[in-house]
Amino acid sequence: MHTSISKVGFIGTGVMGRSMAEHVMKGGYELHIYTRTKSKAEELIEGGMRWHDHPEELARECDAIITMVGYPSDVEELYLGERGLIAHAKPGAYLIDMTTSSPALALRIYKEAKSRGIHALDAPVSGGDVGARNAALSIMAGGDEHAFEAVYPILERMGGQILLQGGAGAGQHTKMANQIAIASNMVGVCEALIYAKHAGLRLDGVLQSISTGAAGSWSLSQLAPRMIAGNFEPGFYIKHFIKDMGIALQSADEMGIELPGLALARELYQRVADAGFADKGTQALYLAWDQG
Incomplete structure (x- = not known):
């Protein structure tokens, strides 16, 4: 444990945040928590975490304070303004935003925090609910090296692969690269299964063959079995993935680059969300082709 850090705050104990907070507490830190719906944090409070109303x-x-919330608008509200974390954090405190958010917002937060003697890092993660439960997340950070x-x-309590990618915003840009790679890959995974199904093949057998070859990917290994089983419960929400793809497309636009694969994936995901599946897991993209 880092000698100057003993009390850690955790804001946002949802699908992933809950497991992450538990892992940090097991590291010997005193955990303080806040989430919008207190009832959802009851188990954590009973487990010894300290609740705050605001x-x-x-x-x-x-x-140190870790945040894991939904949207860039939530991050902005939480960090900036009169009631924000930056205005009330102790001098020298460390603020770690693990939400997938806007690189430009991460830079704004960093500058505002620095002006008040507070260290801010953007440290989004990849690995979903499974990675969070197993403390095996990939953590991509942006900010000052000494703060990292x-x-x-x-961070080591929550992740396996932990890298400082550069200055403020670099963590978010890296997460965007991650989401871009996943988005088109998910389209490919769904189309492969739909093709195999219509060819009359046994899907679990197809999966066994192709997941160990050149087509292998995390999405194919982890999410294709859920698609085959008809399990569309969220490890990562479709609505949050659509948000991420929007951030990536906006950032790409600002940099003057075109990402047609990402644009197509967002369009397909939006179709599934509009059909009433926004709160399902990203593997529910399969339903864009198969409603049976």
């Missing part, structure tokens, strides 16, 4: 109360107590090193022992 984020600013939590901020006054903690040496100070919170590394905390």
